[in-house]
Amino acid sequence: MIRNGSKFDVNSRPTSVEDAIGACASYLSGTRSYREWKISEDLKARELKNLNLTDFRTKQAKQLRDARLDGKTLGFVHQAFRSFCTPVS
Numbered sequence: 001m002i003r004n005g006s007k008f009d010v011n012s013r014p015t016s017v018e019d020a021i022g023a024c025a026s027y028l029s030g031t032r033s034y035r036e037w038k039i040s041e042d043l044k045a046r047e048l049k050n051l052n053l054t055d056f057r058t059k060q061a062k063q064l065r066d067a068r069l070d071g072k073t074l075g076f077v078h079q080a081f082r083s084f085c086t087p088v089s
Helices: 017-050 059-069 076-085
Strands: none
């Protein structure tokens, strides 16, 4: 809904307000995906390893992952850090 159908490519500079809003939505989505991946990888390396599990195919592993992800938020600092560390062409 926020992107409003924008297919803006974040590898170039936005040329309109709509492109800028689409870029922000795209960055937020990418940041969320990264944080979910990072939390899952940390779980695999620690808790799942201790349970002799390697992935989230079992009910126990899925519940552990879902409990860890529940209530996680992304804020301005996450976005600002990602934007600051990402070079613009």
